[in-house]
Amino acid sequence: MIIDDSWDKKNGSTILIEGELLEEVHSKYQHIEVYNTKRFGKLLKLDGVIQLTEFDEANYHEMIAHVPLRTHNTPDNVLVIGGGDGGAVREILKYKHVKLIDLVEIDQEVITICKKHFPNISCGLNDSKVSILNEDGAEFIKNVSHFYDIIIIDSTDPFSVGESLFKEGFYKNLKRALKPNGIVISQSESMFYNKDLINDMFEFKRKYFNAVRYYYTLVPTYPSGTIGFHFCSDGHYLPIDINDDPFDRMEGLKYYNEMIHNSSFLTPNGVSN
């Protein structure tokens, strides 16, 4: 059979991938599907949209995690909102000096499915440093003050369960949840297909954060082949100030390196940054 990324929402283009359905669940929040593809290993879809494949998930997870972790000097407490597949947590755990990781994933079924089908991605979710909370991230954050050094918003697109994570009110609360000098990283869509959304988010993020910068990674199985992130801080940490590799030369990274860290903030003409 053929797996198509959600056509309607993408308004005019989609990606077809050849593969077989392994399991699907209609959870309280969304339609979860796992496929075994001919070319890209296993594939996860949420509400019809491709979230990850084994082939290129590292391109996404390394860039959402290593950019803030290599920028912040003392990242004791890290929060991930969304990210129930565990990929971001797996990367954060490579930084041994991180003391705790809280994962707030609204949908327990995503975690269960990913533990079953994606052991190489979800492998860190049982680590003793990791606490998993099945709550709405937008609600959770309302009760947090000055606790996290880094907050990573590893969300779905803004037209399903993840919608509240793209709103201004959420960022106001994120700001309070951070310690001074903290960093927020958010999944912020494609610079080619979602320019208006990115520009709108840039505007309201700038109200709460002195430094807001867009950077991108390359994910071949996503529509347009690229997806981006916003780096937000009070200006104390800027993404161009990369710390020395705390482990001399971190082994086994499939995508991230220091040159890519820097160059990922350099966008083509026509993409404001």
Add this chain to the structure above:
Amino acid sequence: MIIDDSWDKKNGSTILIEGELLEEVHSKYQHIEVYNTKRFGKLLKLDGVIQLTEFDEANYHEMIAHVPLRTHNTPDNVLVIGGGDGGAVREILKYKHVKLIDLVEIDQEVITICKKHFPNISCGLNDSKVSILNEDGAEFIKNVSHFYDIIIIDSTDPFSVGESLFKEGFYKNLKRALKPNGIVISQSESMFYNKDLINDMFEFKRKYFNAVRYYYTLVPTYPSGTIGFHFCSDGHYLPIDINDDPFDRMEGLKYYNEMIHNSSFLTPNGVSN
């Protein structure tokens, strides 16, 4: 109707784009189709593979042309092999000090179709500096010695009419066709989907050129969203040595800038360069 990029050759993934067929021609060499799409303007396919859309053709044509043109100090004579759409020629013509441009496009029908449907891309093909030759580029180059400063191989994929342009023998002839210090740029496929091909080409190009470097651009409507090029020279010119903009600040570029020029040579881990 729905336009799909050629499924079989891509082995497991393809792109669907919504649009209507405007014209198709079976030329002596290939199947040429032009569509009007819902989202990306007009679209050109050759032998079932998406070649360009109005939405993102600049991402490709600016990067295949401006990288060598901003690197070479005295690019008098420029050759384009393939490139019948005229996009590369349009960009080269922005460098007023270029004295002549030869375009060797095997298929006259491509030029005719593009002049009709893509006037904003083919607009330079009637310029007085431009000579168009409808010949096989691999044959043409056999009779040229030390004439061109820059040669751009703007080819289709290596499994159709463009196949000979991916062979070692062709590069031996290219080397002789270049003036001393000349630069060759070739379309060299996706760093995510064609690693073996890129590595093989790197090996034989290194026999004839001291400097061989891979760089990439982002083309959302191509499979994987990215396509790359090889920069080949005798080492006199290296891509990191960007000349001053000869026109102070070239206006109207949609993708290329000096930061992108440099960062496009920085590849993720797992991509040899």
